[in-house]
Amino acid sequence: MSNRYAVILAAGQGTRMKSKLYKVLHPVCGKPMVQHVVDQVSKLNIKEIVTITGHGAEMVEEQLGSSSKYALQVEQLGTAHAVMQARELLEGKEGVTIVVCGDTPLIKHETMEALFKHHEELSAKATILTAHAESPFGYGRVIRNEQAMVEKIVEHKDASEEERKIKEINTGTYCFDNKALFEALNKVTNDNVQGEYYLPDVIEILKNEGEIVTAYQTADFEETLGVNDRVALSQAETFMKKRINEEHMRNGVTIIDPLNTYIGADVKIGSDTVLYPGTILSGNTLIGSDCVIGPHTEISDCHIGDQTVIRQSAAYDSHIGSQVNIGPFAHIRPQSDIHDEVKIGNFVEVKKSVFGKGSKASHLSYIGDAEIGKDVNLGCGSITVNYDGKNKYLTKIEDGVFIGCNSNLVAPVTIGEGAYVAAGSTITEDVPGEALSIARARQVNKENYVQKLNK
Ligand code: UD1
Ligand code: MG
Numbered sequence: 179m180s181n182r183y184a185v186i187l188a189a190g191q192g193t194r195m196k197s198k199l200y201k202v203l204h205p206v207c208g209k210p211m212v213q214h215v216v217d218q219v220s221k222l223n224i225k226e227i228v229t230i231t232g233h234g235a236e237m238v239e240e241q242l243g244s245s246s247k248y249a250l251q252v253e254q255l256g257t258a259h260a261v262m263q264a265r266e267l268l269e270g271k272e273g274v275t276i277v278v279c280g281d282t283p284l285i286k287h288e289t290m291e292a293l294f295k296h297h298e299e300l301s302a303k304a305t306i307l308t309a310h311a312e313s314p315f316g317y318g319r320v321i322r323n324e325q326a327m328v329e330k331i332v333e334h335k336d337a338s339e340e341e342r343k344i345k346e347i348n349t350g351t352y353c354f355d356n357k358a359l360f361e362a363l364n365k366v367t368n369d370n371v372q373g374e375y376y377l378p379d380v381i382e383i384l385k386n387e388g389e390i391v392t393a394y395q396t397a398d399f400e401e402t403l404g405v406n407d408r409v410a411l412s413q414a415e416t417f418m419k420k421r422i423n424e425e426h427m428r429n430g431v432t433i434i435d436p437l438n439t440y441i442g443a444d445v446k447i448g449s450d451t452v453l454y455p456g457t458i459l460s461g462n463t464l465i466g467s468d469c470v471i472g473p474h475t476e477i478s479d480c481h482i483g484d485q486t487v488i489r490q491s492a493a494y495d496s497h498i499g500s501q502v503n504i505g506p507f508a509h510i511r512p513q514s515d516i517h518d519e520v521k522i523g524n525f526v527e528v529k530k531s532v533f534g535k536g537s538k539a540s541h542l543s544y545i546g547d548a549e550i551g552k553d554v555n556l557g558c559g560s561i562t563v564n565y566d567g568k569n570k571y572l573t574k575i576e577d578g579v580f581i582g583c584n585s586n587l588v589a590p591v592t593i594g595e596g597a598y599v600a601a602g603s604t605i606t607e608d609v610p611g612e613a614l615s616i617a618r619a620r621q622v623n624k625e626n627y628v629q630k631l632n633k
Contacts, residue, residue, distance in 0.1 A: 179298070180298065181271065183271065183274070183276070184278065185229075185230065186227065186230065186278050186279075187280055188230055188232075189230045189232025200234030201233075206405075206411070206414045207422055207440075207443045208443055210241055211280060211283040211405060212238060214443065216242055218286060219278060219287070222287055222294070227245065229247070230248075230261070247267055256368065256376055257279075257375070258375035259374075269360045270357065274355060275356040276354075277352045278290070279350035281405045281406065282403065284401045284417055284418060289396050289398070290307075290351065293305060296353075296394040302392045303354065303391060304353070304355070304358070304389070306331065306352050306393045307352065307393075307394055308395045309347055309396050310345050316334050318378050319346065329382065329385060335370075336370050336371045349396070349404070359380065362384055366383065367379075419441070423441060424436075430449030430450060431448075431450075434454050435454075438456055439455065442459060442461055444461070444462055445460065445461075446464045448466045448468070448469070448484065449467050451465055451468060451471065455474075456472055456473045457477075458475070459471070461479035463477055464482065466483045469482060469485065475488050476492045477492075478493070479495040480494070487503050489506045490506035492508075493509075499516060499518035499520065499535075501519045502520045502522070504521075508525070509527045510522070511529035511546075512529075512530065517533055521538040523540035524540075525543075526540075526544075526545070527546075529545070529546035531548040531549070532549045533545075534554065537556070539556040540556075543558070546562050547570050549572065551579070553578050555580045557583035560583070561587065562589060563586050563587060572590050573590070574593065576596075577596070578596045579598075582599055585599050586603070591606065591607065592608045593615075597615065598613070600617070604617050605617050
C-alpha cells in the first residue's frame with residue numbers, strides 16, 4: 179500500500195445555506211458535517227490529513243482539533259484553489275491523496291477504502307468517486323467517451339442541455355497520485371461560468387496528458403449526498419438517522435418507531451434496551467442494557483446504567499445509575515448524580531444534586547444543590563430552598579432521612595441521619611440525627627365556631 183494523504187475541503191461560506199453558521203459546521207444527527215467526514219477519513223490509515231479552512235477557520239479548527247493539520251484559503255477561488263493551499267504540507271510527497279468535500283457527511287470509510295483499492299489496482303493518476311443520481315441537479319456530471327472511459331467532469335452550471343441529462347455525478351471525492359495532482363493544479367484555469375478554479379478540471383488535464391484516469395461508481399447515492407442548502411441538510415439528516423438507528427437495532431436495541439426516534443452520531447446503547455417513540459438521545463450519551471427509554475424523552479450528555487426506566491422526561495449532562503426509575507414528567511438538570519435504585523417521579527426537578535442509592539422523590543418536588551444520602555424519602559412537595567436571590571446554598575440530607583410532605587428546607591441546612599421532618603415544615607436550622615423536627619404553626623380547633631357565627 180502506498181502512503182496515503184487526505185485533503186478535506188472546508189473553506190466555503192456555504193452561501194446557499196443562508197446561515198450565520200459556516201456550512202461544514204452545520205450538524206447532521208448532532209455532529210458537524212466536517213466532523214463526520216474527518217471521523218470516517220481517520221479510519222483509512224492516512225499519514226496526514228489536511229483540512230482547508232477559510233470562512234470560520236477558527237471554529238472549524240476548534241471543532242476538529244489535532245486530528246487534522248490546517249491550510250488557510252484566504253480567498254475562496256474554487257475547489258482547485260482550495261487544494262492548492264495544501265501545497266506546502268503535501269507537494270512532492272510520494273503517495274495517493276484522497277480529496278473529500280466537507281459537505282458530504284454521509285460518506286463511509288468502506289467506500290473510500292474501495293476507492294483507494296480501485297485507484298491502486300489500476301495504477302491510475304486520478305480516480306473519481308461517482309454515483310448514479312435520480313435528480314442530478316447541481317452536481318458535476320461525468321462525461322465518458324464511446325469506450326465508456328472518463329473524459330472529464332462538467333459542472334452543472336457549465337453543462338449543455340444534453341450533458342445535464344447525464345445521471346452519473348461527481349461525488350466530490352477523488353483519489354489522486356499526489357505528485358500528479360499538484361502538477362496538474364498549476365494548469366487549472368478559471369475560464370468557466372462561475373469564474374472559479376475547479377478541482378474536477380484536473381481530471382481532463384491528466385487525461386489529455388495521456389495519464390490513466392478512472393471512475394469508481396458506488397451503488398449508494400445517499401452516501402454521497404452533497405449538502406449545499408437546507409433541503410439537502412434535512413435529507414442528510416434523514417439518511418444519517420436511518421443509518422444510525424439501523425446500526426443500533428442490529429446491535430440489539432429495540433426501536434419501536436425508528437422514524438420518530440432521534441439518536442446522535444456518538445450515542446452508545448446497550449443491548450435489549452427499548453426506545454419508545456419520540457425519544458431524542460444526543461451528545462455524549464451512553465445508555466446501558468435492558469433500559470426502557472421514552473416515549474417522548476430527551477436525554478443529552480448523560481451516562482446511564484442498566485435496567486433503568488426513563489419515561490416522558492428530560493435529562494441533561496448527568497450520571498444516572500442502574501435500576502433507576504424516572505418520570506413521567508421529570509426534569510434532571512446538569513451535574514446531577516443519581517445513584518442506583520433511585521426513584522424520581524412525576525413533576526420532580528433535580529438540579530446539581532446527588533441522590534444516594536435507593537432514595538426517592540416520587541412526586542412534585544424541587545431538589546437543587548442537594549446532597550442526599552441513601553434510602554432517603556422525600557415526600558410529595560419537598561422543596562430545597564437553595565437561592566436567596568444572590569447565592570446558591572447546599573442542602574445536606576443524610577442517610578435514611580424521612581421528609582414529610584410539603585416541606586421547605588431552607589439552605590444551607592443539614593438534616594442528620596435517620597431524622598424525621600414533619601409534613602408542612604419550613605426548616606431553617608440543622609436537624610440532629612434521629613430527631614423529629616416540626617416547624618409549622620400548631621393546629622387550633624375552635625369548637626362550635628359556626629354556631630357562634632350564625633347567632
Ligand atoms: C462540487 C463539485 C461538483 C460535485 C459536488 C459534489 C467543484 C467545482 N464541483 O460542487 O462537481 O458534483 O461538489 O458535492 O468542485 N470549498 C473550499 N474552497 C473554495 C470552494 C469550495 O474549501 O474555494 C469547499 C466547500 O467548503 C465545500 C467543498 O469545497 O465543502 C465543495 O464546494 P461546493 O461549493 O459545495 O461545491 P459544489 O457546488 O457542491
Ligand atoms: Mg457542495
